[in-house]
Amino acid sequence: MNYQVVIPAAGQGKRMNAGKNKQFLEVNEIPLIIHTLRVFENHSLCSGIILVINKMERNEFEELIHKYKITKVKQLVYGGAERQNSVYNGLKACHKENYVLVHDGARPFVSHTSIEELIQATNRTGAATLGVPLKDTIKVVRDGVVSHTLDRSNLWGIQTPQAFELDLILNAHNQAIEEGYLGTDDASLMERTGQAVSIVMGDYINIKITTPEDLIIAESIIKRK
């Protein structure tokens, strides 16, 4: 079952504190975004990539796409102030095909196996997300004091890709706009429509490169590949 993927890469990388979009930072001498794009460039089921970028960075992205021969990028779409805005802009550019995946440009280590398991789950429920059971104890904290501890047995760390039937996720985004809801992932918008979202076991190495420490981990992951 072929799919298209929307890759939001229009953030500022504030938590990385690198003075530029973290997508351009190199891991093992290759820009982060190229590591991510190559996953889908090299996946036979991926029919096309919609890359969501900051308008001011178009030249940089075009140069990298050309240099590294990423042929599946079908369109460069401009992002918005929030990740949700960026993803929505990317979804609107998708053509009516089976499934659409939404995957953070800052997650370079997702595997083809995980993607294919995600698509199989989407066949069943119309929506699915990768995730991993949490390993740390999670507590709710208010004003610097622990309020209570959550039952870890039902808590998952959610990753991307997340996969959807295109019409369903577009409807969910439109509903979120009408309700003024801003979520931190796309599955949460689907949940609000009452749509079942399947959870698919991901890999703990499918990390999101967010803070400087993540670059150290990324270098070691790459070296072990």
Ligand SMILES: Nc1ccn([C@@H]2O[C@H](COP(=O)(O)OP(=O)(O)OP(=O)(O)O)[C@@H](O)[C@H]2O)c(=O)n1
């Ligand atoms: N307005 C935004 C915000 C985020 N993203 C993208 O969404 C993914 C996940 O977001 P995050 O890891 O938070 O990236 P940044 O927003 O760049 O990081 P920060 O919050 O530290 O600024 C990233 O690939 C990022 O480029 C986006 O396309 N548009």
Ligand SMILES: C[C@](O)(CO)[C@H](O)COP(=O)(O)O
């Ligand atoms: C979508 C996501 O990667 C799932 O864990 C996460 O919510 C993105 O959060 P961010 O703050 O936009 O990086």
